[in-house]
Amino acid sequence: MTCCSHLFRKIRSSSATRFAGTDIDISELHNVKIYTYKELRIATTGFSLANKIGQGGFGSVYKGKLRDGCLVAIKVLSAESKQGVQEFLTEIKVISSIEHENLVKLYGCCVENNHRILVYGYLENNSLAQTLLGKS
Numbered sequence: 001m002t003c004c005s006h007l008f009r010k011i012r013s014s015s016a017t018r019f020a021g022t023d024i025d026i027s028e029l030h031n032v033k034i035y036t037y038k039e040l041r042i043a044t045t046g047f048s049l050a051n052k053i054g055q056g057g058f059g060s061v062y063k064g065k066l067r068d069g070c071l072v073a074i075k076v077l078s079a080e081s082k083q084g085v086q087e088f089l090t091e092i093k094v095i096s097s098i099e100h101e102n103l104v105k106l107y108g109c110c111v112e113n114n115h116r117i118l119v120y121g122y123l124e125n126n127s128l129a130q131t132l133l134g135k136s
């Protein structure tokens, strides 16, 4: 989990930026990296079906490998979602502010043009079983 953290471009506090045509105050975002759509596309080999690992209420989830070798779960908000940029960033603020050993780590996000993507640490299939039953 810590393998990527030192490589993160941390968002500076008290800054504002413009996402998808909307002025966003990102001063409350801490320890969240902003990924470009291009680097996530490369990480998932073009969001290929081979890398798709799930489908949730948010949208499709892909397994990805970042340039530094870190494995991540990349959740792509579906076009049908009614969630706007502000709501999306509010969710990121909340998730990124919580750290718990039983909670998957949010690494960062991508908000570029109409793309809204969350990047989490990748959990192997058997992680839940291992957590519940104890590591053998």
Ligand SMILES: Nc1ncnc2c1ncn2[C@@H]1O[C@H](COP(=O)(O)OP(=O)(O)OP(=O)(O)O)[C@@H](O)[C@H]1O
Residues within 6 Å of the ligand: 053, 054, 055, 056, 057, 058, 059, 061, 073, 075, 104, 120, 121, 122, 123, 124
């Ligand atoms: N961090 C992760 N590591 C590995 N696989 C993941 C990760 N997050 C999600 N997945 C996979 O993607 C699937 C969909 O996950 P997602 O969190 O989007 O939805 P969900 O939890 O199944 O349902 P909901 O969207 O209703 O909360 C999961 O069932 C799992 O297979």
